[in-house]
Amino acid sequence: MEQQIPSFLLRNDLSVLLDLLVADGYQLHGPQVRDGAITYASISSLSDLPVGYQDQQKPGHYQLAEDHNKRFFHWANGPQALKPLLYPAREVLWQAKRNASGSIQFIVPVQSFEKIAVIGVKACDIAALKLQDQHFLQGEYVDPGYQARREGLLLVAVNCSYAASTCFCVSTGDGPSVESGFDIALTELDEGFLVAAGSEKGERFLTRLPLQNATAQQLDAATQQHETVAAMQTRRLEPIAVGQLNDAREHPQWQDIAERCLACGNCTMVCPTCFCHHQNDELVMKGDESQHIREWDSCFGESHGQLAGFQVRDTIKARYQQWMIHKLDSWQEQYGRSGCTGCGRCMSWCPAEIDFVAEANIIGGADE
Amino acid sequence: MDRKVTLAVHKFSSCDGCQLALLNMGTTLVELAERVEVKHFAEAGVLEEDAQVDVALVEGSVVTAADEQRIQRVRNNSKYLITMGACATSGGIQALKNLAEDPESWTAQIYPQPEFIDSLERSSAIKAYVEVDFELWGCPINSQQITAVVTQLLSGVVPWDDREKLCIECKRRGHVCTLITQDAPCMGPVTRNGCGALCPAFGRACYGCYGDASLPNHSGLAVRFNGLGLLPKQVEQRFTLIHPDPDARLPIGNSDKQRHREGQADE
Amino acid sequence: MNKFAQSNFQVPLSATVEAFIQESPSIFTLRLQLCDSTARDEYSFMPGQFNMLYLYGIGEVPISIVSDPVDSTLIDHTIRVVGRVTEGLAKLKVGDEVGIRGPFGRGWPLALARDKDLLIVTGGLGCAPVVAAINFALNRRAHYENIHIVQGVKHSDDLIWREQYDRWNQMNGVEVLLAADAAGPAWPFHTGQITELLDQVTLSDDSCLVLICGPEGMMKAAAEKLIDDGISPFSIYVSLERNMQCAVGHCGHCQMGPDFLCKDGPVFVYPDVRHRLMQEGI
């Protein structure tokens, strides 16, 4: 759809948008402060949003600080993107029931998929969502659960006005402002929001908002803000050519990382594009019913490379290589671009304080 | 072969907490008794200590000379022996005395007449004495672990041994990391999953009650703990609370060869 | 792609064990029939494709289909007991039920072998995917020129289907060569590496198709040897193995470099995977 000139919405009128979404049958999801981090969960009003909070991040650290700026979205990100919403960490794919005569029946549990509107989605996470769409929806096989949830999703994106020290979306080309893939995009200014629609669905809501024409000053401020945030990002992931990391498997830095890496899988769990999962059965004691469960898994885990009597990757080094080479290198062959959208989560949530970007730059040869 | 699979529950030195995974099962316990014949389970009132059974569940560690002999009998009487919990699997919290410089003196400090006390110098895991077919880690184990192990054995299959890291489960459940946000010395990165990441759910650091996960990088985590301001002795104490016995630890880079053992309860 | 697999790919269908054939102490064949008659009629597969077999309450494992696609109502799987699920499958009896999802993956490109020599190289203990290809080719004998079957085993005692090899060997234009790395005294065949056997095979360089299945090291050695002997790498196909959970390229476990073995393979033309075989950690 055509790019249109944004309009302006007063700060407190954001609640009108929320009301409209609710009236349209959407459940609201949005950022909020929980247990010392900004997490997405259901919200009921603007007061649930993390006003006046800001995240301070560096490898292995995430702290919320009170911010004098009373904006709703003046922060970078929290431990999870949209992934848990569309691709739950644990779900029952089907149940098997066995009757006394031994015959097995397979039952897919009936689920109702709610329509969900997410408020405050960041550019890096939209980029990640596109990659997950590609993986679960655009290949030969379409994941039915993902598809059903995805169809009911409405995205209200926010252009970042702040970047944490771990952010590097500029260098991956995914942020700090959104370009496509959203229904509504907001640019938060002190007194309100510039609002733009990114889809017809989004447009339908805009027509019902008390919008004003954006002033030239406001448009300037938005441009200025974009540039300031981009400039805030000192971290850069240098470009990696296809095959470049895979060819560097002998680089001594891998072993250096392996001494520090705990192979705990946290990076893969917070990564918004990681898709690995395993499937397990859970029998009830009576034995007449079993749940077939699908759960997030990680290439740092044991079952990922396990074959009968043979472990494909039995060292931390080999597992770290799988993670980084897949994400930054072979991903490009699989999906036409790297699997990294610059959100920085794998660094902040790494208990060993490993700096993924710095390590990739070293192995990729950028730092030499 | 329509004979019911037989089961015995034996107790060695322990707090009884793991047996509660059975006794707290409620109606599932009755369902269990419908599928297997419980031959010995003193706490539940079934007594036939020397019965031959297909499956023996063993709680507790070996700490007396009499225990040493009894565990041999248990092994000889059972086809498939499963340890329940930290005590049986690694020696448990009471193996803290294995780290003591002079454990003998402890008896004297507590008992006016230490000569009456029969206690070996070490608290040992069951596997230090007899071959163990399957281990249930955790202090305590939970009812789901029992259900999983029993139903898989009844299906004629070796139980699945999940040695994944706690962090993975913690993230699946959407808990906010205590190490990253609170600088809490969380053991999750080296601890095996099984509890469902309980401590982080309560906003506190894991203290490692499920023991080592596969590929544990202890020294790597210790570096982080040092960085949080813990002194070397405190780091050591953190790593040696529930599974103190060094023999029970998994080495870094353990490549999981030979994870499956021969033999199991025949249907 | 198979219509049936697309619509039901996450959920198995129940199937009955029609026959249980013990091939050796640790190898058995399950002959399965889908319970639902519509599904049975719609089901079709190609040699080299695999099913996810579900053992009730325990889990699924990828297993190749070895029977001939001409009759897709009876689906044979030859399975070696190596771990939990396969051990459980080995305890099934005729009349028991299992779950089937499939067929998945890309099989052997047998259409390319038409009017050519076919060389089938297999190592390890009875490699099921190539048995499917052998049966397929023998049942359509006129479509191919000479058929060479080269089988290597670690120890002579590991060889199964000896009578079958004898029977094949007696067929017109079929040559069977066997080798064992180590052999007992009564072993009438070659003792040594499978690559040594390949010297005994005469192929027409530009009109042959080679199918290889076995341990990665053996596949690499055999393929490189054939290339040295002048066979085009593009005529060589290999079947690979990794952990598989979903079988449709979603779960990520079967990645080998950029490939998802379940959907991009398990059969690959050799140059596509040449540099990855035996690469550590990949």
Added chain:
Amino acid sequence: MSKRKITIDVPSLARVEGEGALHLKIEQGALQYLQFKIYEPPRFFEKFLEGRHYTEVPDVVARICGICPVAYQVSAVNALESLFEVELTPWIKQMRRLLYCGEWIQSHSLHVHLLALPDYFAEDSVLGLAAKYPEEVKRGFAIQEAGNRLIKFLGGRSVHPVGLQVGGFHKAPSREAAAELLEYIELVLPDAVAMAEWVAAVPLPDDQQDFNAVALTCEDYPFEAGRLKSDSGLDLAENQYEDHFKEQQSPHSTALWSLLEGDDYLVGPLARLNLNVESLPPFLSELLAKLGNPFPSCNMFHSMLARAVEVCFALYQSAEILKQYQMPDSPSVPVNVKPGIGCGWSEAPRGLLWHRYEVDKNGTILAAKIVPPTSQNQARIEKDLTQSLQKFGFDRPDQELRLHSEKVIRNYDPCISCATHFLSLTTERSS
């Protein structure tokens, strides 16, 4: 009277927590020798605590006993909080009580259904009982589950829960979780009353004993706090305990016993109910009246009914607390470490549990002492057995004597694992 000479040896007691044994020797119809043995080996918990930080104490002491970990945790934090002069918020106090309710419900219903009741229906175990009384046993499991859920609510799991800390709790559960739990508690409260009625209808031996009941008392029924009272007129605070109660290793039984001024005494549900029967809420007083209120009672066999009544009370109490549940500003209060000695106690399901810790200025534990209920009842159990068996008659067949002894012992619900951080076996062992 028969002239036979018998030795009864019950090498392994069924349906008690932990492993214990009983030896008795009767000659010419007279008891020569009676020994209630606990052969659980020592686990040295007090020593493990030395040199550890006080914040680790709750996780360590919980592991003394898997059946009453909450009691250990609460007594420990009580001791440390009293030393550090921590002022708890009303929310924390309420939640401590709620957590404790969970443990009583869990432990008592386990005792009633799995350990005690099979005796009165000539069954060896709950499995047999379940076949005869499926609905009643199912009801019992549902009540037990209420206890488990209460502990899980505040501690994640019912054995060695992880929610408690010195100074409060690690996290406050959500209001939704509280509402869901309340619904379940209210559902099973009537079940518990029915269970109490069922238990009251069981014909029990009348076995009057002369004992000195010792228990905490407070305005409400005592769980997590109170002053110590006794039939003999004691009225003590935590730090006065050691002035009156002494542990000794008795040469004939080779085990440490706790004695009150040199004599045996009773702790546990019967002692507690006897001393606190006045503070029960009206609905329970009415229920008791309907059942012909025997309390205060000197019949040890009323212990099972006392447990049933306490289950009802704990469920009622939990419901009251949960109805008021609010999210606190903070689930804990700051703790300022002070060196010194702190004592604390609480009413474990099996009775009084006393702790004492000596702490240095960094919060490191220098010394610890723990006196669990089972060691306090140990002397009482032997005395009871002696009297009760005398009355029962030594001329009964062995099997009957054995069963009766077990019943007597089970009245105390001895938790042997608890006892064994200081109790042990003689070197000679019978089998």
